[in-house]
Amino acid sequence: QVQLVESGGGLVQPGGSLRLSCAASGSIFKIYGMGWYRQAPGKQRELVALIGSGGTTNYADSVKGRFTISRDNAKNTVYLQMNSLKPEDTAVYYCYAVISGFSSPYWGQGTQVTVSS
Numbered sequence: 001q002v003q004l005v006e007s008g009g010g011l012v013q014p015g016g017s018l019r020l021s022c023a024a025s026g027s028i029f030k031i032y033g034m035g036w037y038r039q040a041p042g043k044q045r046e047l048v049a050l051i052g053s054g055g056t057t058n059y060a061d062s063v064k065g066r067f068t069i070s071r072d073n074a075k076n077t078v079y080l081q082m083n084s085l086k087p088e089d090t091a092v093y094y095c096y097a098v099i100s101g102f103s104s105p106y107w108g109q110g111t112q113v114t115v116s117s
Contacts, residue, residue, distance in 0.1 A: 002026035002106045006095050009111030016115070017083045022095030022108050024076040030100040034071055034078040038091035038113075048093070049080060063089075085115045 008020040024031060035050035049069035050058045057069055068081040078095055095108040 002099055004095055004106050004108035006108040006111040009113045011114045012085055013117050014086060014115055016085050020080040020093055022078045024097050028076055028099055031076055032098040034097045036080045036093055036095050038093045040091040087115050090115050
């Protein structure tokens with residue numbers, strides 16, 4: 001099986017920065033897409049950013065220019081650098097990975113990001 005372990009969440013003031021990490025471990029031959037979703041209280045889970053195995057990226061309009069997704073294939077790790085954070089970025093952030101040999105993507109346990117003064 002596979003595990004995704006996230007880290008880096010926390011409390012930050014508006015305008016601040018955080019960096020999330022998500023490391024995959026277990027029976028992994030190849031990871032295709034990786035990415036981040038988020039879910040705020042009372043709202044549906046929404047896409048934040050995606051990155052393909054070759055480095056192609058895609059972002060939600062609400063985070064373009066502020067967030068940067070990257071990955072280290074040697075470490076099976078995806079990162080989300082979040083700058084210029086706003087209160088509306090407050091949510092639980094979940095990473096996911098599409099892994100060869102498995103029919104469904106794997107999800108992390110979620111990490112809380114709170115943007116507040």
